[in-house]
Amino acid sequence: MAGKPKLYYFNGRGRMETIRWLLAAAGIEFEEQFFETREELLKLRQDGALLFQQVPMVEIDGMKMVQTRAILNYIAWKHNLYGKDVKERALIDMYVEATMDLNEIIMHHPLQPPEAKAKHLATIIEKATTRYFPVYEKALKDHGQDFLVGNRFSRADVQLLETILMAEECKPDILSKFPVLQAFKARISNIPTIKKFLQPGSQRKPPLDVKLLPKVLSIFNI
């Protein structure tokens, strides 16, 4: 039996956070190898551990997986969080690709220069409340079920909850016009594996501390 998955990244959310969420939701314990300096990233490269010289990298089932979506797809498929057939998977893919689009904007917020922050935040709020959240609100309202797809817990529920919580960090009342999403958030947050991940002391990471920004920028040579 392979050991626990091992995640290689800096000690922050970035692109690795959704992977942490999905492993935790699936009840899979994982280890983390944080790097603090660019030299540590370069060493991983020199060791040939990074297929495209980038992280996230996850050692799982004898593989050194890279590319966030590939890693997420593998975990979801392996732990039956990807629907019951190809059509449910197609719907799940549409929903999660959209959550990742919104996540991408949100995760880059801390990297914005001070003079661009207000406008960038306004964009996050506008996209979340006019393009993305109305779709999920309607989907849940129309089929009247507990979960987004096939009335069964899937990665779509996990990734939407992660995105909702990140959006609320940007604007605490961002769900004020989405009562069905408010109920969805409470319901999915109460799933035991997710409830545990939301407890203090779990491997869930906080929003990027602005004091850590210079370190992240130097690690990735941005």
Ligand SMILES: N[C@@H](CCC(=O)N[C@@H](CS[C@H](CC=O)c1ccccc1)C(=O)NCC(=O)O)C(=O)O
């Ligand atoms: N397609 C791939 C892309 C993976 C990817 O962009 N990895 C990056 C670190 S994460 C990034 C760092 C700043 O951009 C970040 C950090 C914080 C927030 C958002 C992004 C990397 O390794 N940069 C070194 C290099 O590209 O030489 C995947 O989905 O896995």
